[in-house]
Amino acid sequence: MLAVVAHPDDEAFGLGALLALLSDGGVPATVLCFTHGEASTLHGRPGDLHTVRAGEFARAARELGVQRVELAGHPDGGLSDMPLDRLTAHVTGLIREERPSHLLVFDTGGVTGHLDHQRATEAALSAARRAGVEVLGWTLPQEVADRLNAEFGTSFTGRGPA
Ligand SMILES: [Zn+2]
Incomplete structure (x- = not known):
């Protein structure tokens, strides 16, 4: 599994349960x-x-059992201003090195609505298409997103059951 995220903590709050489950099952994750x-x-x-x-x-990755982490130095809040090909190249390089069967990403709306999340997913999808790798997307049920937004004034995006 290769998870592609925008910020430290995205791997934990968003994808952590699945990454830990995969690790417990012996699936290597980056x-x-x-x-x-x-x-x-x-x-x-x-x-x-x-x-x-x-x-x-780094500590979260150890707790989750993630075998490899790559922390790039692109500007926080500026991913959407970066050339997509440059971000995609990072993902492509790791696909070549780690040979994952799947990528794991935030949903295309970024789940929290953050533009960096959306751009990270866009880059992952681009690389996955080129490499022929399957992609799993994490999302929220629409009713959960709606409730979070109503209670906290956030911009979560969700999906209906279909
Ligand atoms: Zn984030």
Whole structure:
């Protein structure tokens, strides 16, 4: 499995349960994260976020049983301004090295609506198409997204049962 995400913590809060389940079942997993998450406003921690979040990413990967992590240095909040081919090339390189049967991504709407999430998925889908690799997308039930948005003023996107 190759998971492709935008920020440190996306692999844990979004995909963590599945990554841990795969690890428990002996499925090797790699996570590619495009940014260090340095633009987060949710931290409430002292220190340089570029470094703090890289450390959190590495620790989360160990907890989840992820075998390999790749943390790229693209700008947090700026993925949608980057050439898609450049991001796709990262994914393609890891597909060549790790030979995953599947990629694991956030849904095309980014789940939280974050543009970086959408762009990370776009790059993964582009690479998967070229390599002929299947893709699994994580999404929320629409009613859960609606409830989160109503309660917290967020921009989650979900899917109907079909
Ligand atoms: Zn994120």
